[in-house]
Amino acid sequence: MEFSQVIPLLGLPLGELLLRLFLIVGGILVIYGGIKEVLEPLIMVPFGLGLAVSNASYLALSVNGVIINNPHLSWNLTGYEWIQYFWLQPFYNFTFMTGLIAALVFMGIGVLTDISFLLARPYVSFIIAAFAELGTVFTLPIATHLGLNLKEAASVALIGGADGPIVLFSSVTLAPHLFIPITVVGYLYLSLLYIYHERLARVVIPKSLASKPMPSTGVEVSRSEKIAFAILMPIILSAIFPSASPLLLSFFIGVLIREVMIDRYVKLLDEVILSVSTFFLALVLGASTTSDVVLNPVVGKILLLGITALVLSSLGGMLGGILLSVVTKGKYNPLLGVAGVSCVPTTAKLAQKLALKYNPENYMITELMGPNVAGVVTTAIVAALYLSLFIGT
Numbered sequence: 041m042e043f044s045q046v047i048p049l050l051g052l053p054l055g056e057l058l059l060r061l062f063l064i065v066g067g068i069l070v071i072y073g074g075i076k077e078v079l080e081p082l083i084m085v086p087f088g089l090g091l092a093v094s095n096a097s098y099l100a101l102s103v104n105g106v107i108i109n110n111p112h113l114s115w116n117l118t119g120y121e122w123i124q125y126f127w128l129q130p131f132y133n134f135t136f137m138t139g140l141i142a143a144l145v146f147m148g149i150g151v152l153t154d155i156s157f158l159l160a161r162p163y164v165s166f167i168i169a170a171f172a173e174l175g176t177v178f179t180l181p182i183a184t185h186l187g188l189n190l191k192e193a194a195s196v197a198l199i200g201g202a203d204g205p206i207v208l209f210s211s212v213t214l215a216p217h218l219f220i221p222i223t224v225v226g227y228l229y230l231s232l233l234y235i236y237h238e239r240l241a242r243v244v245i246p247k248s249l250a251s252k253p254m255p256s257t258g259v260e261v262s263r264s265e266k267i268a269f270a271i272l273m274p275i276i277l278s279a280i281f282p283s284a285s286p287l288l289l290s291f292f293i294g295v296l297i298r299e300v301m302i303d304r305y306v307k308l309l310d311e312v313i314l315s316v317s318t319f320f321l322a323l324v325l326g327a328s329t330t331s332d333v334v335l336n337p338v339v340g341k342i343l344l345l346g347i348t349a350l351v352l353s354s355l356g357g358m359l360g361g362i363l364l365s366v367v368t369k370g371k372y373n374p375l376l377g378v379a380g381v382s383c384v385p386t387t388a389k390l391a392q393k394l395a396l397k398y399n400p401e402n403y404m405i406t407e408l409m410g411p412n413v414a415g416v417v418t419t420a421i422v423a424a425l426y427l428s429l430f431i432g433t
Contacts, residue, residue, distance in 0.1 A: 090326025148314020150294020171360025175200025382415025
């Protein structure tokens with residue numbers, strides 16, 4: 041009996057076999073990075089094992105004339121008649137292809153988000169967040185110049201918003217044929233924020249400005265103000281940007297439940313919905329990333345454009361923070377710009393870590409959460425603009 045009959049993987053052409061082995065090793069390294077917390081463990085541990093196992097489990101099977109090689113799911117067979125063939129296919133079809141998984145994650149993020157700091161300094165927060173959308177805006181023309189159509193370019197550009205659910209939701213709607221590579225690249229690069237974002241801030245932001253302590257606003261935001269904001273903001277934004285209304289409703293229903301203090305729902309959205317949806321999101325993305333997806337020639341462009349979008353957004357936020365500090369003669373610490381990239385609360389924590397390195401007395405996490413939360417809203421607005429402009433093209 042030949043080895044290829046015992047282990048089908050070994051019967052593949054040498055090039056594809058080597059690529060699959062590379063992806064298996066890559067999956068193991070991703071798991072290691074998650075364990076060491078170099079990468080985000082909540083995403084990367086299940087993603088890494090899904091990636092390694094799906095590339096090891098090559099299956100040459102013909103079903104209704106279609107060749108199947110992944111026993112877990114097939115990302116390009118989205119019709120409901122295929123649900124019976126793969127154990128992850130029902131979850132993929134009903135939550136990924138409808139955008140439900142992004143909405144569920146957003147509900148969990150919303151219930152964890154305190155909007156007090158945003159409402160204490162709304163103008164400053166949104167100005168910083170707007171600067172941090174540099175990548176979502178300027179990556180679009182770069183992507184079209186590299187040959188992507190407007191829908192594909194918009195989906196990739198939104199990686200610059202550093203908000204995984206928005207990237208997922210937008211790419212499913214605008215570029216479903218590239219949904220897996222765009223979302224995978226987006227989440228991989230979001231994990232890299234741990235590595236490069238703080239280092240970039242050290243280079244860009246002058247230490248003399250970043251070391252200045254930043255006093256608290258002293259503004260008390262009442263519970264009724266936060267509840268009113270959580271009700272009115274999604275209504276107003278949904279009226280202006282109806283295509284993004286599912287994400288807006290999902291995020292703000294979480295915020296509203298937090299502020300109304302419905303403990304049972306808070307626990308449901310945080311401990312159950314967010315945990316389950318994040319786990320399966322990572323696992324399904326990993327299990328979907330097989331060699332045939334990686335071999336798509338457009339993946340190289342997505343890798344290049346994704347990191348371009350994130351770096352531009354990081355630079356935009358930091359430059360916005362420097363400008364605000366200079367204009368106000370040091371009233372605002374430029375590290376606010378580091379938190380403007382809306383990876384809640386990762387970038388705010390990184391900014392606080394850097395602030396304490398420069399000045400051990402500079403505790404400003406509450407102020408940093410303002411632009412951090414505002415970034416979620418501004419990224420949703422940019423996504424809504426792209427959806428409104430390109431969904432019918």
